[in-house]
Amino acid sequence: MSGGIAPVGVSLKAIAHRAGVSLATVSNVINGYRPVGEATRQRVQQAIDELGYTPNLSARHLRRGRTGIIALAIPELNNPYFAELAGAAIREATRHGYTLLLDYTDGDRNKELLVSDGFRDQIIDGLILSPVQLDRQAVLNRTSSTPLVLVGESVYGVPYDHIAIDNLAASHMAVQHLVALGRTRIAFVGAHPDANREPAHLRLRGYREALAAAGLAFDESLVATTPHFGRGDGADGMERLLALPQPPDAIFAYNDLIAFGAMRTLSVRGLRVPEDVAVVGFDDVEEGRFSNPTLTTISPDKETIGRLAVDSLIARVEGRLTDPPREVQPPFVLVPRESTLGR
Amino acid sequence: MSGGIAPVGVSLKAIAHRAGVSLATVSNVINGYRPVGEATRQRVQQAIDELGYTPNLSARHLRRGRTGIIALAIPELNNPYFAELAGAAIREATRHGYTLLLDYTDGDRNKELLVSDGFRDQIIDGLILSPVQLDRQAVLNRTSSTPLVLVGESVYGVPYDHIAIDNLAASHMAVQHLVALGRTRIAFVGAHPDANREPAHLRLRGYREALAAAGLAFDESLVATTPHFGRGDGADGMERLLALPQPPDAIFAYNDLIAFGAMRTLSVRGLRVPEDVAVVGFDDVEEGRFSNPTLTTISPDKETIGRLAVDSLIARVEGRLTDPPREVQPPFVLVPRESTLGR
DNA sequence: TTGAAAGCGCTAACAG
DNA sequence: CTGTTAGCGCTTTCAA
Numbered sequence: 001m002s003g004g005i006a007p008v009g010v011s012l013k014a015i016a017h018r019a020g021v022s023l024a025t026v027s028n029v030i031n032g033y034r035p036v037g038e039a040t041r042q043r044v045q046q047a048i049d050e051l052g053y054t055p056n057l058s059a060r061h062l063r064r065g066r067t068g069i070i071a072l073a074i075p076e077l078n079n080p081y082f083a084e085l086a087g088a089a090i091r092e093a094t095r096h097g098y099t100l101l102l103d104y105t106d107g108d109r110n111k112e113l114l115v116s117d118g119f120r121d122q123i124i125d126g127l128i129l130s131p132v133q134l135d136r137q138a139v140l141n142r143t144s145s146t147p148l149v150l151v152g153e154s155v156y157g158v159p160y161d162h163i164a165i166d167n168l169a170a171s172h173m174a175v176q177h178l179v180a181l182g183r184t185r186i187a188f189v190g191a192h193p194d195a196n197r198e199p200a201h202l203r204l205r206g207y208r209e210a211l212a213a214a215g216l217a218f219d220e221s222l223v224a225t226t227p228h229f230g231r232g233d234g235a236d237g238m239e240r241l242l243a244l245p246q247p248p249d250a251i252f253a254y255n256d257l258i259a260f261g262a263m264r265t266l267s268v269r270g271l272r273v274p275e276d277v278a279v280v281g282f283d284d285v286e287e288g289r290f291s292n293p294t295l296t297t298i299s300p301d302k303e304t305i306g307r308l309a310v311d312s313l314i315a316r317v318e319g320r321l322t323d324p325p326r327e328v329q330p331p332f333v334l335v336p337r338e339s340t341l342g343r
Numbered sequence: 344m345s346g347g348i349a350p351v352g353v354s355l356k357a358i359a360h361r362a363g364v365s366l367a368t369v370s371n372v373i374n375g376y377r378p379v380g381e382a383t384r385q386r387v388q389q390a391i392d393e394l395g396y397t398p399n400l401s402a403r404h405l406r407r408g409r410t411g412i413i414a415l416a417i418p419e420l421n422n423p424y425f426a427e428l429a430g431a432a433i434r435e436a437t438r439h440g441y442t443l444l445l446d447y448t449d450g451d452r453n454k455e456l457l458v459s460d461g462f463r464d465q466i467i468d469g470l471i472l473s474p475v476q477l478d479r480q481a482v483l484n485r486t487s488s489t490p491l492v493l494v495g496e497s498v499y500g501v502p503y504d505h506i507a508i509d510n511l512a513a514s515h516m517a518v519q520h521l522v523a524l525g526r527t528r529i530a531f532v533g534a535h536p537d538a539n540r541e542p543a544h545l546r547l548r549g550y551r552e553a554l555a556a557a558g559l560a561f562d563e564s565l566v567a568t569t570p571h572f573g574r575g576d577g578a579d580g581m582e583r584l585l586a587l588p589q590p591p592d593a594i595f596a597y598n599d600l601i602a603f604g605a606m607r608t609l610s611v612r613g614l615r616v617p618e619d620v621a622v623v624g625f626d627d628v629e630e631g632r633f634s635n636p637t638l639t640t641i642s643p644d645k646e647t648i649g650r651l652a653v654d655s656l657i658a659r660v661e662g663r664l665t666d667p668p669r670e671v672q673p674p675f676v677l678v679p680r681e682s683t684l685g686r
Numbered sequence: 687t688t689g690a691a692a693g694c695g696c697t698a699a700c701a702g
Numbered sequence: 703c704t705g706t707t708a709g710c711g712c713t714t715t716c717a718a
Binding site for chain 2: 054055056057058059061062067069076077078080083084086087090099101102104121122123230231232235260261263264267286287289290291292294
């Protein structure tokens, strides 16, 4: 944030009048569109300071055809992963002089479509979208020409910049961690009911591949689907797994919230984490550093994801970037904590 | 969200031309500023539909002097309380056809001042502020004339609408709950170091009054101040309380995050919740329904707070509300869970 | 290096 | 009930 009070009514004209120059000159002092003589510049600057002038953004936007606003559309704010991502994006946007507007899709396909197809076009210069339900085809068919950057593991193979960690490798690492601890009945919680959707797919695929690599058989009954991706879903999924004839001895959760829900259920059922069941999450939200037990998890570099997404988008908006769309994979690490290592 | 694609370049003029009417008539069909004949209306509407027209907001805003955007400035998104509040506010703003912009102050006094003094004035019609550090005087001296609505327990006695639950009564209820369970050494975690600030003040005051009402002595060493209001602060505060010669047997936390931090410390130190130490939080964030143990807490009606704040603000913005500022106290309840009742 | 002026798209006052 | 038009504040082209 950088300040400056704007008494209503102080316009370019007022400054021009006060400084005894034309509108164009004042505009040039402000925007540097063409050079201005040093003496003139000083006089104009003084008038600006004295009157406390701030450009009227609506007018500027009308004229320029751009608004200085970009949107970040995420499924929900209640998932702290997105809250943290949004924080990073907002900081970066602000740094570039842009305002970032948050939109929620509730992970609802129709809302994702609406956003992608230009719901906010009148107000935004560009869009960062973290889709949940949107498929490749829908993105390809999108009807808006507003620059778009995708984040998250949902959609691949579309002509837009895409920022997401290597979900396959990350899932591998998570499962491998459990395998290394000697676990053999490793369950996956948080597969999407509609199994051929991409996002769960990648993490699920990583899970399967890692099992195979470890010589463990894939057991479909150990994959708990959930309608959403919150704590309640994790709790329910865990209940179902515990009802199995042979319950799991480890859980790889689609995300941290699901892991927290699962751990809650385990606690209620009198099972110890990690002694009876080890748990690994995905996202590394702050909660996992204070939960009982603390949560082992995949930690994507959220700061970098947010920053890169905003940078790419703004570069496209301003026409500075015209390369073909790029696929960027920010770093991630596995953070081992009590839910697998014990205390 | 309600949609409509806006191919760039479809203007009022285009519609007017297509429908064979004047600009004004099209505008009237859209805005209902004055009546339009039914036949004409139909023709215009058809042109609008066919061309997929959406008004250019920048132009409208320039003309109207309003932007249709309101801001909600909160300390941080990482506290799920604010995330939930923001969700409610966004829904309500959308319902009124407004866009809600989120701003973060980091609980930093300067940023709160900046926001309050009109940092976003060029872009917003009104502001909802949840101050942490801002004092009465700063609000009274504010230099912006943008309509303002305050939420939260921070500032009283200023000429703006204020939406906040009765913090005094809520704190009373929380402490009374602990007293009723037979606890006698009840600590308060999350007092602000600068003790004469209002927000912690009310909850702290409620705490003291409830102790007095219960015939319990106030022990200053049982008040743990914290620099911020996050999990880490709660964990640190708890450490300090446990180092006392006579540690507490109950905790009333300024908010849920602090309570989670405190419970984490208790767990690490091998103390049982609630057997050894009972814990009550404040905010009722979802996390507390899945934590181990689940958290007893004060549950403010966040939906109502968000809704009322937005409604009041928009009414002021649109000049529909010119009454003197009002103080509104939405309902709250105490939700007893395992952290005081046990399992 | 500077000025004059057109015009972005819209709303609302004025005129019929 | 409908049309004409001024002008919101700014950027940028054309002219000097």
